[in-house]
Amino acid sequence: MIRFDQVFKRYANGREALAGVSFSIEDGEMAFLTGHSGAGKSSILKLIALIERPTRGQVFIANQNTAAIKARGVPHFRRQLGVVFQDHKLLQDRPVAENVALPLIIAGLPRRDIDKRVRAALDQVGLLSKEKSLPLELSTGEQQRVGIARAVVGRPRLLIADEPTGNLDPELALDIMQLFKRFNDVGVTVVIATHDLHLIDRFAARRIPFREGRVAA
């Protein structure tokens, strides 16, 4: 599903975030990217979502070389991908259901299908009763679950998350992680960047540790 081949990333400010990273993640696998902040985890996720491009080396997603995806093709590429952010990135002035519906509206689905799939996604994260609430009326944990519902509503084959439990207390964090595990159980490839080693000890999933822009031995 994902293959990094000798990937280097140097940002415009000169910081070298990735210094020759190679690894691959199989279809249907669940993997944790671990390491201190600045180790390169976030850069990996940004390269997967085409938010950034590698300075050198190649990134393959679903057997497609991402270098071949031009700017025009990026929106369409992102629709096949579910992304969860540490700060949720919800639209604060729109109710939960509309936030979750956003990827489907963008993809141009008929309203009927959108309503059905939004309710299904909200049901999966246990927030069906909150569909009309505004994000700010929800707790942080609930907001994160809305973010997850939005990421999975398009039924992506690949779900990536950057520190999805970063702002949550341990109990809520475990909840969220179990939610990701459930999606992985039904075949979705899940890649989560986290520095919470205690939490991921409870999951039998692969870890890819990063240190100073490299995969640590």
Next chain:
Amino acid sequence: MSVSAWTLRHAQTLVGSLGRLVQAPLATLMTMAVIAIALALPLLLSIFLANIRAATAHWNQALDISVYMDKRASAARSQAVAQQIRSRPDVSAVRLITADEALAQFRSVSGFGNALDALHDNPLPDTLVVTPALLAAGPNDVEALKTALAALADVQTVQVDTQWVTRLQGMMEIVNRVGWLIGALLGVGIVLVIGNTVRLDILNRRAEIEVMKLVGATDGFARRPFLYSGVWYGLGGGLLALALCTAAVGLLTKPVAHLADLYDSPFRLQGFGWRGGVAVLALAVALGWLGSWLAATRHIRAIAPT
């Protein structure tokens, strides 16, 4: 995406962007007012010009040429010349005012009766009042007719005042050009005002646009609501401009009619008509769309999620 879903989506965006504008009524109204004033100025000027043109269109034709006969010419001679002029194709009527009639008229209106009595003989010549034919009413035609009349035997002087009409038309041509220039400049102004408003709007909603792009929105999708805002700004500004001009025409109708009556003219002030109104609205919407398109295309492309 099916056609009906596409149409529905556009309709929703259209209404949605209107909803956003209504949420900030004062700011929206201010922007629309700026557009309205910028549209109303050239529109009023064009209404003014159209009315002047309508009022002066027939002045050449209403213009009479005064032909003064030599004082020594007999009344019979004047009659003959009148007949000669009457036969010309570029003349529609000739009226002879004899020296005696002219004197009587002058005596009755001038109040110089006693002074005139002191004169031994009538100082006034016979006068022929020549009305040019409608076909020959252009300034050049009138000028040619004048030359021909002056060449007739026993004609002393030919007086025709076409010059001021020609000058007026020259002036109106300049005002017309200035009007177009001002209109063009204000049109650019409208594009810039809407562009700037949309730019600020985009900056305010930067986070939202980032999120949209992150979940797969194309630039075109993110731009759409802003294009509709521009269309609404244009439409609102256009309607306001029409209201302003209607009010201005309404204010002037009565005094203009009064003035026209004083000149025995049937002239009445004309507004812009429904065609003009539709044209102004279409132009306003087009400028709104253009302004928002220019700003949104540039600034939305520049927003990249991080």
